[in-house]
Each structure stands twice: as structure tokens, then as C-alpha cells.
Amino acid sequence: MTVTLPVSGSDMATVLDCQRASFLNEEPSNIADRKFQLKRLRAAVLTYRRELAEAVSADFGHRSHHETDILEVLCVVQAIDYLNRNLRRFMRKDRRHVGLFYRAGRAYVEYQPKGVIGVMSPWNYPFSLTIIPLATALAAGNRVMLKPSELTPCTSDVIQRMITGTFPPEEVAVVLGGPEVGATFSGLPFDHILFTGSTPVGRKIMKAASDNLVPLTLELGGKSPTIVAKGHATRQTLDSIVFGKLSNGGQTCIAPDYALVHEEDLKTFITEFEASVARFYPDGPTSRDYTSIINDHHYERLKGLVEDVRTSGARIIETGLMPDDAPQQLRTLPPTLVVEVGDDAEIMREEIFGPILPVRTYRSIKEVIDYVNARPRPLALYYFGAQDADCGELLARTTSGNVGINNTLMHFAQDDLPFGGVGPSGMGAYHGIEGFRSMSHAKGIFIQGKWNLTSLLRAPFGNIANLALKVMLRSHDPH
Ligand code: NAD
DSSP, rough: BBBBBBOOOHHHHHHHHHHHHHHHHHHOOOHHHHHHHHHHHHHHHHHHHHHHHHHHHHSSOOOOHHHHHIIIIIIHHHHHHHHHHHHHHHHHHEEEEEOGGGGEEEEEEEEEEEEEEEEOSSSTTTHHHHHHHHHHHTTTTTTTEOOOOOHHHHHHHHHHHHHHHOTTTTEEEEEEEHHHHHHHHTOOHHHOEEEEOOOHOOOOOHHHHHTTOOEEEEEEOOOOOEEEEETTOOOHHHHHHHHHHGGGGOTTTTEEEEEEEEGGGHHHHHHHHHHHHHHTTTGGGGGTTTTOOOSHHHHHHHHHHHHHHHTTTEEEEEEEOEEEETOOOOOOOEEEEESSSSSSGGGGGSSOOSEEEEEESSSHHHHHHHHHHSSSOOOOOEESSOOOOOHHHHHOOOOEEEEESSSSSGGGGOOTSBOOOBBBEEEBSHHHHHHHTTEEEEEEEEEOOOOOGGGGGGSSSSSHHHHHHHHTTOOOOOO
16 A cells, blocks of 8 residues: 555554554564565665656756765665664664672663654655665664655655555555645654654654654754864865765755854865866856756745845855856756855855855854854764864864764765754754664563562561661661
8 A cells, every 4th residue: 555645644544553553463573574674675776776866856957867876875775784784783682780689680671663663754865865764764673654755756756666666565655745744644653753854844743743752853954064174275175065065956954054264264265165166067057967956945045045145245256157148957056155144144044955155254263162052053063174172172062963074974974873963953863773773662671580689678677678778788777
């Protein structure tokens, strides 16, 4: 059974009931079952690779197949392989310490599948942000219901066909639809929800989940600062910033949102930025590897952010502009620097999610730390410079989901690192053992030994209990 539009709340509830019944009535999945599911998923991803690249490009207006291969397919395959390789270790019972008075008992933690996991995903990486959570949930032995974004209908269609052709619906099902379907979906009594999307919608999801006390992983957005240490506005730094900012047309949750550059380096930063853009995208916004903005709404929003600051006197540098008669690509904006913009401007208050990089200058690391700490805790923070005292201070005194040093985006590809935000940028994490554990119930089990000291502490209390207490408290008998 695959559920397609229009879908009613009762349809979704039926799918959930069916998955839960299957989870409860069938044999608990063992390592071989899980590896088999991961293997099938991996093969399906590769089978649909070409179709997927075309679907994503159709959804965006234009996205290069290479970008989809690298940022969606490769990430997914790498994550599946990592889960496969580490599954035995992840599933292993975890022996825990037993206090002296409880010996010879045994204590351990067993990581049990939670049951049915609901996965809700956004449009910007519509495939990988649906399939990596799915792989994690399957590795942890769960059933899964997926709710991909309505803004990428071609990709969602590929996901639906891929899943239907690979898994029976009592194992994995796909529900399609927009905010209304999402609202009903998030109100279902799942055993866990993993939501990836915006912070405002994340709040709604948390409210809906609270009715059933469903535990949540929230992967949200925000403004990720990028700090360039004095003397580090080099070609290498700017190549990395341009890669992080312009991949997927800037529509990346962990893209550098704004840059903080030492005041003495501003000129070099701008020159190197323009040079990097020219190397990566020689035909500017008409380059074949430059991704379009997802829809008119976001295109107009981004243009509005720039127009808003144009009138405020900030310096706007649009790079790679082509003559008006150059063949235009649908909904592309030139890579744009906005230099020394005021903090009140909309562009410094909302997540940009496009190829625009505000640049502010600073004098001391203290100023940078105060600036970051005066704002909501970001999903990612990037630092370019030596691993020196300033770097140490920045790391110790700011809190962000993750940190990249001398790189952007690459922490997402480190499968062994937990990935997630903190506070307004998210809650909980996936990837790494943390991902496996977030979709498992850590069940603590204590097995009583034949004899232990606490068995002497039972009524009626008398001399034996006093003696036992004396030993346990290592004190004199108060009586
Ligand atoms: P979104 O919050 O609008 O949508 C995400 C999902 O929620 C979609 O499936 C959508 O259908 C559903 N939804 C939308 N409105 C809803 C409602 N009222 N009730 C229930 N469900 C609803 O996010 P988006 O625009 O698709 O994605 C962009 C945002 O996602 C950005 O803020 C970005 O930073 C964030 N993001 C975060 C990560 C991460 O890993 N932390 C990754 C990618 C994107």
C-alpha cells in the first residue's frame, strides 16, 4: 500500500496501525534482516540515480546532475555503508557497572527498536534528507513512514516509486502532501519523529507531537556564522566558503549564512571571493553547474532581501554578472556580497538560504564571540585560521550544532559525527552512533545475582539490617 494524494488522516492512521501491528507481531529484526534492508535500499538508490537527478533538476528549475550525485546520492550511499559496517557494534549490548552491594548481579543496556518512526523532510536536499533518516531508522530495526516535501513533487514521486518497489508497506510507506498532511502526520502517535525543516514549522511539529508525548529529533535551520581569522582571507579559505555558500544555489541548511572578517582583510576577502566564483562558475549565474532557486516565492524573497539593503547604503557586490543577452538560466541570482550591512536589516535577521553573503568586519575575537552569542544558537559555525588561542576561545565560548574548521559543509559528510542543531537550530542528532541510538530505546536491564547485600535490607529490620547498613554507609551504627 502506498498512500498518495489526497490522503486523509484516517488513511495515515491505518498505515501506522498496519506498521505497528507488523512490528509487534513479527519476529524482532536481527542483524541479518537489517543488513538485508540496507542492501536493498543501497541497490535501489543506485538504480534510481539517473531518474533522481532529472527529477531534482526539474523540481529546482535546474540543478546539475553532478551536484545531485555528490550531495544526495553519494551522501546516502556513504551513510548506508557506514551503518552496515558498524551495525554489529551499534547493536551490541552495552555492559554497565554494578555497584559492590549489588554484586554478583549484571547490568547492561539493550538498544531496542522504538517501533514506527515518522520522517518529515524538506525540499532543499529532498532525497538525502529523506533517505539517510530512513536508513538510520531501518538500521535501528524500525518501521518507517516518510513524508517528503510537496515543493519537490518530481523527487517525491521518485522516492515513492523507489520505496514501493523495494519495501513492503508494513516496513516502509510514503505519504505525500503539503502542510495539512504534515500537520496530521505530526499528530500521529509514532514512536519517534525525525523532522527536518524550518524552525517555525519545527515548533508546530513539537506542539503536535506533545499531544501523544512522541519523542522528537528536530533538524532545523538558522544563520550559520563563518569567521575568518586575521590573515586568512586566502584563496583556499574563499574556495571553501564559495563552495559552501553556492552549492545548491545557497539553499543548504548548513551553508555559511554570513561572514565575519578581520577589518584589515576585507579587501582581500572580496577579491578572493570574486576570483573563487569565477573559477567555480566561469559563466556566472548562467553556468551549467549553478543551481536555480526552488520557486518564485523564494526567488522574490531573496531579491527582496538585496533590495532592502540596497536602499540602506550597504555595499552590494554582484559577481559573475553576464551581459543581458547571455542565455539565462531559470531563477538564478548572481553570487552577491553585501558588505557592512546593519544588524537591523532583514538579511541579518532571517536565514538567507540563497547565494547572498553578508560580510561584517571585526577587530577582536571577543567581538566575534559576543556577536555570535547575542544571536540564536546556530546550526553550524565555521572558523578559518590556525588552531590557536583565538580558535580555542571561540569554540569554548560559543555553542552551535557543529563546527567546521578550515572547511564548510564537510562535517555533514563525517558519518561518525553526530549531526544536529541546538536550541532554535534543532534538538537531538542523527548520523553516527547518536543517530542509531536516537531511533532506539536504551533499555537498562539488571539481572539479580543469587545473593547480594541489599537482600539483607528487608523488613523486619533488626541487627542484620543494622550491620548491613553499617557496612554500606561505612559508618558507626547510630543505634
Ligand atoms: P518547512 O519547515 O517548510 O517544511 C519541512 C516539512 O514540513 C515539509 O515536509 C513540509 O511539507 C512540512 N510542513 C510545512 N508546513 C507544515 C505545517 N504547518 N505543519 C506540518 N508540516 C508542515 O521547511 P522547508 O522550507 O522545506 O526547508 C527549508 C528549511 O529547512 C530551512 O530552514 C533549512 O535550514 C531547514 N533545513 C534544515 C536541515 C537540517 O539538517 N538541520 C536540513 C535541510 C533544511
